[in-house]
Amino acid sequence: MDKIIGQIIEERLKAKNMEVTEFAKLINRERTNVYNIFKRKSINTELLKKIxxxxxxxxxxxxxxxxxIEKIKISDVVKESKVFVEIPMNESEIVELGITEKIVKVINQKKNE
Incomplete structure (x- = not known):
């Protein structure tokens, strides 16, 4: 982290166009305490969550x-991916699952492409 957490909080506060006094009330702190938060290198996780x-x-x-962060990005890509699995089935199994019409529809779509 290039910036200290306090600086990041201060930047987000400015980006929201929120006054320090209003912010102090919302986090149940004195205004002077908020300015001290802006100087912090570390912070209590409960307070950070509330902020x-x-x-x-x-x-x-x-x-x-x-x-x-890269794993999270990859995870998001995987969530949007389709996985194709080949499952050998005979006709009676297809009928039993009730997917006959869907299979016919997909086959016909492929023929028309």
Whole structure:
């Protein structure tokens, strides 16, 4: 993390155009305490979670290792992927599963391509 967590919180607060006084009330802190938060290198996770909810931002992303971020990105791609599995079946099994019409529809679509 290039910036300290306090700086990131301050940037998000400014991006939301929220006054420090209003923010202080929302996190149940004094205004001077908020300015101290802006200088912090670390922060209590419960407070960070609350701040994130108020500012609608996930600050925890800044604590992830680059490899973890890549895994998350790959995970999102996999969620959108289709997996094709070949399952040998005879006609009675297809009828029993009730997928005869769907199979015929797919075959006809393939013929028309």
């Amino acid at each position: 994130g909810q108020i500012l609608n931002y996930d600050f925890f992303i800044h604590f992830l290792e680059p490899e973890t």
